[in-house]
Amino acid sequence: MLTLQSLIKKKHKMVIDLKHYNGFIFDMDGVIADNHHYHIDAWREFCKRHGLSFEVGAFTSKYFGKNNTDILQALLGKSLSDIEIDLLGEEKEAIYRELYQPYIKPLDGLIDFMRELRIQGGKIAIASSAPQSNINFVVEKTCIKEYIDVSVNGNMVKFGKPNPDIFLKAAELLHIQPQKCLVFEDSFSGIQAAINAGMQVVAVATTHKKEEHDPALTIISDFRELL
Structure with missing residues (x-):
């Protein structure tokens, strides 16, 4: 059972004392749900429809964790109007939701972890580069709405990750x-954004393997490790 006396452990050393934090900020894709492959499949289909080349490794290393504005303009090689970004972005996200809906589930241990954080008085936020339509979709389908105090989507800030x-x-x-917030992130750009914000961060090894992350970080495979 988690209490705020609990400590996140890494290599048998005490690293992060949860009682030090009042706010717990979760990225969504790859943290709340392990949906990396479904986003890849959606971007592959989007690129196919628009006659764009697509290579999984290059795409993941360059773009994962970034917002649709940055991704779309880079893929298309030109500046896009807000209307164009909204239309193209929603096209891709509709593909993603259709592909993922039959399979969506929360990352192992997530609901129990969030429940214990709330019992102990912690406040919980989602901070995702995804559009609000995707946040609503994931929150509803993973049944975590009751635990979320606030959510921030990519359209609510001027600069995307790795900006803070x-x-x-x-x-x-x-x-x-x-400094009283603890972030859970899976992407390299998201981890850097949390560091740039002056926050402690826990890396979730879904999109990237544990050995790909900076060994100085606290790294977990899923939230069962925190219970």
Whole structure:
């Protein structure tokens, strides 16, 4: 059973004391749900429809964790209007939701972990580069709505990850100082964004394997390790 006396362990050493934090900020894709492959499949189909080349390794290393504005403009090699970004982004996200809906589930241990955080008085935010339509989809299908205090999507900040804006916005809405927030992230750009925000971060090894992450980080495979 988790209490705020609990410590996240890494290599048998005590690393992060959960009782130090009042706010817990979760990225969504790859953290709340392990949906990396479904986003890859959706982007592959999107690129096919638009006659764009697609290579999984290059795409993952360059774009995962970034918002649709940055990804679409890079893929298409030109600036896009807000309307174009909205239309193209929603096209891709509709493909993703159709592919993922039959299989969506929360990452192992997530619901129990969130429940214990709330029991102990912690506040919980989602901070995701995804559009709000995807956040609503995942929150509903994983049955975590009752645990979420605030959510921040990519359209609510000017600059996407690795800029810290999205995590700072989440802390602001939680009314908690950044240094009192703990972030859970899977992408390299998201981890850097949390560090840039002055927050401690736990790496979730879904999109990237444990050995791919900076060994100085606290790294977990799923939330069962925190219970």
